[in-house]
Amino acid sequence: MSTGASRLPDPERTIEGGSRYRLRDLFTPLDTLLVSGGDPRLALDPRDRVNAYGCAASPEPEIWNFASSTASTISQAAYDRAALAREELMHKCLFDEVEIAFDARCEDMRDELRGHLQLSPRVDVVFSPSGTDSQLHALFLARAVLGVPPVTIVVGADQTGSGTVHTARGHHFSTMTASGFAVRKDGAVAGLGGDSIAVPLLDAASGITMRADADAAVIHAVETSLAQGRCVLLHVMDSSKLGWRAPSAACLDEIARRWPRKVQVVVDACQARLGRRRLRAYLDRGYMVLMTGSKFFGGPAFSGALLVPKGLSRSLDRIEGIAPGFFDYAGRCDWPMAWTALRSRFERRPNFGQWLRWEAALAEMGRYYAVPGAFRARALAELAAGIDSMIALSPSLRAIPDAAGKICADDEEFAQATIFPFMLLRDGKPVSIAETGAVHRALARDMNEEISGSAADRQVAAQRCLIGQPVRLEREHEAPLTVLRLCVGARLVTEAWSPDTAQAQRNVQHILDRIAHVLVKIELLLDRATAAPGQFVLEA
Numbered sequence: 001m002s003t004g005a006s007r008l009p010d011p012e013r014t015i016e017g018g019s020r021y022r023l024r025d026l027f028t029p030l031d032t033l034l035v036s037g038g039d040p041r042l043a044l045d046p047r048d049r050v051n052a053y054g055c056a057a058s059p060e061p062e063i064w065n066f067a068s069s070t071a072s073t074i075s076q077a078a079y080d081r082a083a084l085a086r087e088e089l090m091h092k093c094l095f096d097e098v099e100i101a102f103d104a105r106c107e108d109m110r111d112e113l114r115g116h117l118q119l120s121p122r123v124d125v126v127f128s129p130s131g132t133d134s135q136l137h138a139l140f141l142a143r144a145v146l147g148v149p150p151v152t153i154v155v156g157a158d159q160t161g162s163g164t165v166h167t168a169r170g171h172h173f174s175t176m177t178a179s180g181f182a183v184r185k186d187g188a189v190a191g192l193g194g195d196s197i198a199v200p201l202l203d204a205a206s207g208i209t210m211r212a213d214a215d216a217a218v219i220h221a222v223e224t225s226l227a228q229g230r231c232v233l234l235h236v237m238d239s240s241k242l243g244w245r246a247p248s249a250a251c252l253d254e255i256a257r258r259w260p261r262k263v264q265v266v267v268d269a270c271q272a273r274l275g276r277r278r279l280r281a282y283l284d285r286g287y288m289v290l291m292t293g294s295k296f297f298g299g300p301a302f303s304g305a306l307l308v309p310k311g312l313s314r315s316l317d318r319i320e321g322i323a324p325g326f327f328d329y330a331g332r333c334d335w336p337m338a339w340t341a342l343r344s345r346f347e348r349r350p351n352f353g354q355w356l357r358w359e360a361a362l363a364e365m366g367r368y369y370a371v372p373g374a375f376r377a378r379a380l381a382e383l384a385a386g387i388d389s390m391i392a393l394s395p396s397l398r399a400i401p402d403a404a405g406k407i408c409a410d411d412e413e414f415a416q417a418t419i420f421p422f423m424l425l426r427d428g429k430p431v432s433i434a435e436t437g438a439v440h441r442a443l444a445r446d447m448n449e450e451i452s453g454s455a456a457d458r459q460v461a462a463q464r465c466l467i468g469q470p471v472r473l474e475r476e477h478e479a480p481l482t483v484l485r486l487c488v489g490a491r492l493v494t495e496a497w498s499p500d501t502a503q504a505q506r507n508v509q510h511i512l513d514r515i516a517h518v519l520v521k522i523e524l525l526l527d528r529a530t531a532a533p534g535q536f537v538l539e540a
Contacts, residue, residue, distance in 0.1 A: 023093050025352065030083055031057035034074070034360075037353030038129045038302055039174040053301060054444045054466055063444070064514050067466035068489030069241060069271065069419050071294060071301040075491060077367065078299060078360035085359040099333070102350040106333045109358055113305065116365040118276050122310035123283055124336045128329075129178035129354045130302035131270035131292045132163035136329050137306045138266045138288050139170055139233060140192065144319045145264055145312055146231040149194045153221045153232055155214070155247060157198035158474065159240035160268060168196035168235065170323075177328045179349060191323025195230075197221050201237070201246055207475030208400050208423075208483075210244055215251040222255055222263060232263045238282075239273050241471050241485070242400060243419035256285070264288070270304075272296040273419070275412030283309040293361020296418065297368065298491040303357040316342065368490035371497040377413040379493045379508055384416040386512040387486055390519055396526050397422045397519070398430075400483055421471065421483040424526060431526070433482045436470050439525050440484055443467060443518065451524050461525075465518050486515060 028036070034057045035042045041052050050056050053071035060073050085105070092101040110125040126141075128134045142150055152168040154160065163173030170192035172183040199221055203211045211217070218234070225232050236252070238245045255263055265287040269279065273296050282289050289307040293299035308316065319342055331349035335342055368376070391399045400421040424431045424439060431439075442450075443465050451461035468485030475481065496507035 023090070023098060026086060026090050026093070026098075028352075030079075030086065030356075033086070033352050034082065034300060034356055035353065037351035037355075038178050039132075040176055041130075041174070042302065042353075051301065053469065055301065057300075062464065064463065064465040064518065065298070065491070066486050066488070066515065066518065067468050068296055068298055068487040068491075069243075069468040069485050070466075070487075072298040072489060072491070073466070074300040074360055075298065075364065078363045081363035082356045082360045085356065099348045099350060102352075102355070103333050103337070106355065107337050109355075109362060110336060112362055113365075116362070116369050117279060119280065119283065119307070120310065122313070124308040124310075124313045124338070126306040126308060126330075126336070127334045127354065127358060128304035128306065129351060131268075131290055131304040132161055132167055132173050132302075133178060133329055134270075134290050134292075134304035134306045135164060135167035135235075135266075135268075136170070136189065136192070136326070137334075138235075138290060139167065139194075140323065140326050141288065141306070141308065141312070141316055142233040142264045142266065143192075143323075144316055146233070146262075148231050150231045150233040150264065151194065151225045152196040152235055153199060153218070153225065154196060154235045155199045155218055156201045156237035156240045156244065156268070158200035158202050159242055159244060159471070160237065161270070164235075165196075165198075170194045178351065178354070179328055179331070181328045183328070188325075189323060189329070190325030191321075192326055197225065201240065201244055202473055204474075204476040207473045207478070207481055210246070210401075214246045215248050218247045218251055219254065222259065226259055226262055232259075234263050234265045236265060236267050238267050238269050238278075239271050239419070241271075241419075241468075242421045242483075243271075243273065243402065243417055252285075266290060270295060271419075273414055275414050277412060278414075279307075283307060285309075286311050288312070293358055293365065296489050297361055297364045298489045299361025299364050300357050303354065303361050305358075313338070364490055364494070367494045371493055373413065375497055375504065376493050377415070379496050379504075380413050380416045380418060380488060382508050383488050383492065383511060383515075384418070384420075387420045387488070387515055388417075390512075390516055391420060391422050391486075394519055394523070396425050396523055398425055418488040419468065420486040420488075421468075422486070423481060423483050424522070426526065430481050431529075433470070433472065433480065435529060436482045436484060438529075439522060440467065440470055442525050443521060447521075447525070451528060453524070457524055460517055460521050463517060463521065465514075465521070467518065486518070 055071050055073045059076045059079050063073055065072050126137050154168050166173040166186050170189050171186050175185050176182055199217050201210050203209045222232055267282050267287050267289045270290050270292045286309050291305045293303040294301045330346055332343045332346040333350055391397045402417050424436050446462045448458045448462035468487050470482045473481045492511055498504040
């Protein structure tokens, strides 16, 4: 991989300390813009022209995508929306400065996002290049709300993004920021560094089930931190890489009752696998919420947002002391226009890549919520039942138990699982971590020439498909395990929808047929590894 994400030409500095971007920057090829303004995870391999998640910058409809827990290929509809948005901004820039036109468009996107999620206009939206960047935004705002540097308690620390171990402590999570500044990974962001406590969700003994004492562990961590005179930023999970949610609502109620105004909650909803009623309930309780448009909704990686409830917004605009290192992680246009005092402290630094990725994500969100709610729920239920059945019937797969928690009305269509983790088996035992990774990479490639067998087998092997990246599961006294994930995302529901009931049913069945195809390819890959032991090491 190349060492850095694509960057736009350096802006011309202005006397006011901001930055004036030239109109010609918008004429950069769209594919280049879509992978700009992010950290090195967005970089395209110079040979394959895909990022670390196997996704190209332009549509590849021939690839089947069941990887929404990780990243998705951009759809043609989303790509077209980004292209049109760029043309419209170019036109507006003929009459206004680039920064002014860009700022207005970002504010329009806040309104559109609130509309799709059915949120109050008083909920503020802070945009960022990724969910990981948004975690730093949440820490920055929590310090302002609590008045002192908090200790961050991360629930599900073993099932969140790899950058969270850094951002929870106010540290750099990469070697380069989205604004293009070189930094030392895991070095403290100047003025933002602090402490964190990890609360894992996996049962240490089994390594594949959720711990039974998760709520108690969270209460203990909060109680211990407060007893030390610390305030707390509680990072709760809804949902994790395996689709798990913790702590329980009862646990959060107890924390609010026992320690009012000493614990600020931020909900990690970056997977976006929660109903809109549940989302509104979190915000109504005064919680901040981390979101992305690039997981369930299937927009291109990366696009982050921090949703800020109305009760916090009034105090946030009056922030005086700003951690000097934090200026590298936000530009003026990322903040809501109503936050005039805070915005004035940041550079006028439009991030065209971040903006266009959100334009693409909003296209997917609009298409998804245009589908009737009853069909969304029915389609997700039928897909969940079909995937569960296929995994259970496969001799080479073992499902990881669902630990999403007790279903309630706020779950809406997410009463059904949408992430399906499973282990690969040989002779009833899990295969190695290396082999699981090799299978994952091979799924994304045309393996026709490597698979011997019938013409039908070679046709299966030729199909390229993306599924969720391997997740490593640590165990107390045994070697770690790793699981793969089949994921149902918004785009599958959108593509299945038809006002013709019979056609819609055929569309859902077509998706299940494709998933069966993916599982057969996994079986073929495992058979090939058995037939040629020691040779199943594919190029990374």
